[in-house]
Amino acid sequence: MTAPLIEGRGLTLSFGSERVLDQVSLSIRAGEIITLIGPNGAGKSTLVKTLLGLQKPDSGEVIRKPGLRVGYVPQKLAIDQVLPLTVKRFLTLTRSATRNHCEKVLTQVGASHVIDAQMSSLSGGEAQRVMLARTLLLRPELLVLDEPTQGVDVSGQAELYRLIDEIRHELDCAVLMISHDLHLVMAKTDQVVCFNRHVCCSGIPETVRQHPEYRSLFGVREADAIGIYTHEHDHEHDLSGHVVGGCGHDHSHDHHNHNHGHNHGHGHSHAPHNHADAPIRQEADTAK
Amino acid sequence: MIDDFLVRAIVGGVLLACICGPFGAFIVWRRMAFFGDMLAHSALLGVALGLLIGVDVRLGMIATCLASALILAFGQRQSKIGSDTVLGMLAHSTLALGMVALAFVQGVAVDIMAYLFGDILAITMGDIWLMLGGGVVAIGGLIWMWRPLLALTVSPEIAAAESIPVERLRLIFMLLMALVIGLAIKIVGVLLITALLIVPAASARFFAKTPEQMAIGAALFGAASVLTGIALSWHVDTPAGPSIVISAAGLFVISSIVMMGLRRR
Numbered sequence: 001m002t003a004p005l006i007e008g009r010g011l012t013l014s015f016g017s018e019r020v021l022d023q024v025s026l027s028i029r030a031g032e033i034i035t036l037i038g039p040n041g042a043g044k045s046t047l048v049k050t051l052l053g054l055q056k057p058d059s060g061e062v063i064r065k066p067g068l069r070v071g072y073v074p075q076k077l078a079i080d081q082v083l084p085l086t087v088k089r090f091l092t093l094t095r096s097a098t099r100n101h102c103e104k105v106l107t108q109v110g111a112s113h114v115i116d117a118q119m120s121s122l123s124g125g126e127a128q129r130v131m132l133a134r135t136l137l138l139r140p141e142l143l144v145l146d147e148p149t150q151g152v153d154v155s156g157q158a159e160l161y162r163l164i165d166e167i168r169h170e171l172d173c174a175v176l177m178i179s180h181d182l183h184l185v186m187a188k189t190d191q192v193v194c195f196n197r198h199v200c201c202s203g204i205p206e207t208v209r210q211h212p213e214y215r216s217l218f219g220v221r222e223a224d225a226i227g228i229y230t231h232e233h234d235h236e237h238d239l240s241g242h243v244v245g246g247c248g249h250d251h252s253h254d255h256h257n258h259n260h261g262h263n264h265g266h267g268h269s270h271a272p273h274n275h276a277d278a279p280i281r282q283e284a285d286t287a288k
Numbered sequence: 289m290i291d292d293f294l295v296r297a298i299v300g301g302v303l304l305a306c307i308c309g310p311f312g313a314f315i316v317w318r319r320m321a322f323f324g325d326m327l328a329h330s331a332l333l334g335v336a337l338g339l340l341i342g343v344d345v346r347l348g349m350i351a352t353c354l355a356s357a358l359i360l361a362f363g364q365r366q367s368k369i370g371s372d373t374v375l376g377m378l379a380h381s382t383l384a385l386g387m388v389a390l391a392f393v394q395g396v397a398v399d400i401m402a403y404l405f406g407d408i409l410a411i412t413m414g415d416i417w418l419m420l421g422g423g424v425v426a427i428g429g430l431i432w433m434w435r436p437l438l439a440l441t442v443s444p445e446i447a448a449a450e451s452i453p454v455e456r457l458r459l460i461f462m463l464l465m466a467l468v469i470g471l472a473i474k475i476v477g478v479l480l481i482t483a484l485l486i487v488p489a490a491s492a493r494f495f496a497k498t499p500e501q502m503a504i505g506a507a508l509f510g511a512a513s514v515l516t517g518i519a520l521s522w523h524v525d526t527p528a529g530p531s532i533v534i535s536a537a538g539l540f541v542i543s544s545i546v547m548m549g550l551r552r553r
Contacts, residue, residue: 071450
């Protein structure tokens with residue numbers, strides 16, 4: 001097997017007394033697609049920042065292939081009003097490109113009309129498209145997407161995922177994606193990593209995709225992807241949600257909640273404990 | 289007949305305003321105004337130290353600014369106290385310490401007002417050479433790291449992902465900023481230097497579509513402020529440093545009114 005593009009070994013990080021990463025090891029190889037799922041506050045973004053070298057771990061190491069080109073698409077790029085920045089200038093932020101080339105990649109993502117617009121004036125969906133266009137200019141070997149469809153309405157999300165898939169094929173790159181809404185992405189994923197401060201479990205999403213319950217839950221508001229996934233993998237946990245082997249400690253109440261929610265259909269009643277339902281509320285907000 | 293000191297004031301002032309422009313833009317974007325204030329306040333301590341140990345006062349100020357920047361760059365990691373509180377505390381403690389230290393400097397009549405509010409009309413040829421040399425380093429450095437620093441300002445995550453050495457650039461920018469502040473204190477003084485950095489940049493924001501336009505615009509607004517301030521001081525006999533800052537603020541108000549007018553049409 002070839003050497004990984006990026007490999008994290010035994011990454012451990014605490015903010016104050018709170019342990020955010022606990023002995024996390026993860027590697028991404030060329031061409032591989034990995035989806036990282038986990039509840040809000042699980043430290044997914046922190047893990048990605050650590051892998052990118054933006055956050056130093058307390059212990060453990062990150063090995064990055066020398067000269068690796070990484071394209072990063074954040075959850076949401078909040079460009080401050082105080083910084084005047086046209087889309088064209090944003091595309092050439094780290095690397096020059098002609099106006100023609102910029103127009104070409106913007107057309108590819110269906111955003112050619114915004115080339116001279118200010119970044120701060122773009123809608124959430126437009127901003128994500130522009131960021132994807134930027135990765136087309138960069139031609140990275142590894143594309144890192146941190147919940148790339150946050151703040152985009154549901155129909156826009158499907159369209160964005162279609163674009164991401166298209167771009168991946170064009171660039172022929174590895175993908176590390178953080179996601180809440182597994183149902184939209186997992187069809188293309190090689191490996192799903194369930195993450196809550198440490199790697200809980202990981203595997204092929206095939207079984208999840210074919211599961212009838214998954215299909216029936218598709219589009220149901222209370223059904224959050226992380227819940228579906230956990231449910232599918234509850235063979236690793238006993239009936240009360242306690243983990244049997246593999247990983248298994250402090251986060252077990254999360255699994256408990258998810259199991260509960262899907263077995264009895266009243267997951268919402270556990271809302272105060274169930275971090276995973278937060279994005280649903282956000283979706284409802286953006287839909288207004 | 290224009291006096292030599294006036295020519296020197298104009299040359300030095302315009303030069304410094306042009307250096308401050310692009311730095312001011314970055315300070316506005318990166319929200320580092322308070323940080324700049326802290327560096328400037330610490331410079332008074334540099335004056336005292338310079339006098340006490342017999343080093344050139346200008347070098348003393350620059351050295352103190354650089355030292356403060358280094359201390360802040362490495363000492364800002366704790367989280368119990370907010371960074372604005374830390375900066376505020378340090379700014380005023382070092383200012384107070386500087387004043388007290390100056391009281392201990394015996395036998396030298398120190399014109400504290402000149403350090404607090406600037407003394408542009410007393411610029412010497414030596415000052416101009418120092419500004420020119422320091423300016424070349426500061427602007428050269430900024431141009432050299434312009435693109436990665438801008439990427440880092442837009443998004444540290446994107447910059448880090450693309451192998452830009454985020455921490456190193458942050459540190460270099462802080463040091464260059466300290467150098468610029470150390471140089472510019474001569475123009476408007478410890479208490480007003482932040483205004484010379486951020487007000488022209490804020491005015492330029494109204495008219496800029498790209499970061500580069502804003503940086504150049506800030507230099508132009510700064511130069512205009514210096515010229516207007518000196519003119520004001522010359523004709524109405526007002527203190528020069530505060531006049532420059534008032535001019536900058538006036539230009540900001542005019543810019544915002546012009547911009548509102550343009551939007552309405």
